[in-house]
Amino acid sequence: xxxxxxxxxxxxxxxxxxxxxxxxxxxxxxxxxxxxxxxxxxxxxxxxxxxxxxxxxxxxxxxxxxxxxxxxxxxxxxxxxxxxxxxxxxxxxxxxxxxxxxxxxxxxxxxxxxxxxxxxxxxxxxxxxxxxxxxxxxxxxxxxxxxxxxxxxxxxxxxxxxxxxxxxxxxxxxxxxxxxxxxxxxxxxxxxxxxxxxxxxxxxxxxxxxxxxxxxxxxxxxxxxxxxxxxxxxxxxxxxxxxxxxxxxxxxxxxxxxxxxxxxxxxxxxxxxxxxxxxxxxxxxxxxxxxxxxxxxxxxxxxxxxxxxxxxxxxxxxxxxxxxxxxxxxxxxxxxxxxxxxxxxxxxxxxxxxxxxxxxxxxxxxxxxxxxxxxxxxxxxxxxxxxxxxxxxxxxxxxxxxxxxxxxxxxxxxxxxxxxxxxxxxxxxxxxxxxxxxxxxxxx
Ligand code: HAM
Numbered sequence: 053x054x055x056x057x058x059x060x061x062x063x064x065x066x067x068x069x070x071x072x073x074x075x076x077x078x079x080x081x082x083x084x085x086x087x088x089x090x091x092x093x094x095x096x097x098x099x100x101x102x103x104x105x106x107x108x109x110x111x112x113x114x115x116x117x118x119x120x121x122x123x124x125x126x127x128x129x130x131x132x133x134x135x136x137x138x139x140x141x142x143x144x145x146x147x148x149x150x151x152x153x154x155x156x157x158x159x160x161x162x163x164x165x166x167x168x169x170x171x172x173x174x175x176x177x178x179x180x181x182x183x184x185x186x187x188x189x190x191x192x193x194x195x196x197x198x199x200x201x202x203x204x205x206x207x208x209x210x211x212x213x214x215x216x217x218x219x220x221x222x223x224x225x226x227x228x229x230x231x232x233x234x235x236x237x238x239x240x241x242x243x244x245x246x247x248x249x250x251x252x253x254x255x256x257x258x259x260x261x262x263x264x265x266x267x268x269x270x271x272x273x274x275x276x277x278x279x280x281x282x283x284x285x286x287x288x289x290x291x292x293x294x295x296x297x298x299x300x301x302x303x304x305x306x307x308x309x310x311x312x313x314x315x316x317x318x319x320x321x322x323x324x325x326x327x328x329x330x331x332x333x334x335x336x337x338x339x340x341x342x343x344x345x346x347x348x349x350x351x352x353x354x355x356x357x358x359x360x361x362x363x364x365x366x367x368x369x370x371x372x373x374x375x376x377x378x379x380x381x382x383x384x385x386x387x388x389x390x391x392x393x394x395x396x397x398x399x400x401x402x403x404x405x406x407x408x409x410x411x412x413x414x415x416x417x418x419x420x421x422x423x424x425x426x427x428x429x430x431x432x433x434x435x436x437x438x439x440x441x442x443x444x445x446x447x448x449x450x451x452x453x454x455x456x457x458x459x460x461x462x463x464x465x466x467x468x469x470x471x472x473x474x475x476x477x478x479x480x481x482x483x484x485x486x487x488x489x490x491x492x493x494x495x496x
Contacts, residue, residue: 060175107313
C-alpha cells in the first residue's frame with residue numbers, strides 16, 4: 053500500500069503500546085495519589101484560545117499550530133498543548149466558584165505541532181500532565197514539581213536533572229524586558245527574522261533562539277537574576293528551600309525561559325540522558341502562571357502545572373532497558389491436537405476468558421513443539437492440551453509451563469484447577485491475611 057502515515061506521526065503498536073499504557077498508568081496512579089482528578093478536554097479548540105494563552109510571540113502559535121476553518125467558518129486548532137484547554141474548561145464550567153481550590157486536574161492524550169520532525173520531535177505526540185488552579189502558594193508549585201519528579205523516579209529513572217529558574221513577577225519581568233530591549237537594540241539587525249519579531253513582541257523569547265550565530269549574542273545578554281524584585285527572589289528561595297528539605301536535586305539555569313508566553317515566576321524542566329548517551333530534549337516541563345486564568349476571562353487566580361512528553365519518556369526508558377519486563381503476559385495457552393479437538397478447545401477457551409483468565413488458543417495447524425514455543429513467546433504460565441483421547445475421556449492435560457509438570461484433569465474440574473493454580477500457585481499471592489485479590493479471594 054502506497055498510503056503512508058503522515059510525516060511526523062508514528063504508529064504506537066504492540067509492545068510499544070503496552071509500554072505507553074504502563075507509563076501512563078504509572079503517571080495516573082501517582083497523580084491520583086496526589087489527589088488530582090482526570091480532565092478530558094477536546095482535541096479541537098478555537099484557535100483564539102492558544103493565541104491568547106500560549107501567546108503570539110511563541111513559535112507554537114506563530115508557526116506550529118494546525119489550524120483550519122470548519123464547515124461553519126470557525127477558525128479551529130488541533131490542541132498544541134493542554135494547559136490552555138484545561139484553564140478554558142476551569143473557567144467555562146465556573147469551577148473556580150463551585151469547587152474547592154486548588155482545582156487539581158490531570159490529563160493525557162495527543163497534541164499536535166507542525167515542527168520539523170527529528171529525534172524526540174513529532175508532529176503528533178502525547179502528553180501527560182497536571183494543572184493546579186486557583187491557589188497562590190509556593191508549596192503548591194513545589195507539589196506539582198515534586199509529583200513530576202516522583203513519577204520519573206517510580207518509572208525507574210535515576211539521576212533526572214531538574215532545571216529550574218524564575219521569570220519573576222510582573223515588575224521584575226518589565227525591568228528585565230527593558231534591559232533586554234536595550235541590550236539587543238544594537239544587535240537585532242544581525243539576528244534571525246524570528247528574533248526580529250520576538251524583539252518587538254516579547255524580547256524574552258530571544259533567549260530561546262536556537263540559531264548558532266544568534267546564540268553568541270544571546271550569551272552576552274543581561275541575566276534575569278539581576279532584575280528580580282525582592283519579593284520574586286524571596287519566593288524563588290522558598291522553592292529552593294523546599295526542594296532541599298525534600299532532597300530533590302536541582303540545577304538553577306538562568307537561561308531557562310520556556311517557549312510558551314503564559315509563565316511567570318517558577319519555570320522548570322526535567323532532563324535525562326539515556327544510558328545510550330542520547331538526550332531527547334526535555335522529557336517534561338512546566339511552571340507557574342499568574343495571569344492565564346484571568347486572560348481566559350476567569351478571575352485573577354494563579355496556576356501551576358507540567359506536562360511530560362510520553363514519546364521522550366518512552367525513549368529514555370527503552371534505552372535504559374527499563375521496559376524489558378513488558379512482554380506478553382497471558383495466563384493460559386490452549387493447544388488442540390486435532391481438528392475435532394479445536395471445537396472443544398474453543399468452547400473451553402471462551403469459558404476461561406469469561407472467567408477472567410487471559411487465554412489464547414492455537415487454531416492453526418502446528419506441531420506440538422511449535423505450540424509450546426508460541427506459548428512461551430506469549431509468556432503463558434499454564435498450557436492446556438486437548439487431543440482425541442482427552443475428548444473421549446472428558447479430560448484435558450493441564451501443564452505448569454514453568455515447572456514442566458502436567459496432569460490429566462476432568463473438564464468439569466478444569467476451572468477449579470485453574471483457580472487453584474492462579475490463586476495459590478503465584479508468588480505475589482498473599483492469601484495469608486486474606487487481603488489479596490487472587491482469583492480465590494476476589495470478592496471476599
Ligand atoms: P512544552 O515544553 O511545550 O510545555 O511541552 C512539554 C513536553 O512535551 C516537553 O518537555 C517534551 O517532552 C514534549 N514535547 C514538546 N514538543 C514535542 C514534540 N514535537 N515531539 C515530542 N515531544 C514533545 C507544555 O506543553 C506546557 N503546556 C507544559 C505546562 C503545563 N506548563 C504548565 N503546565
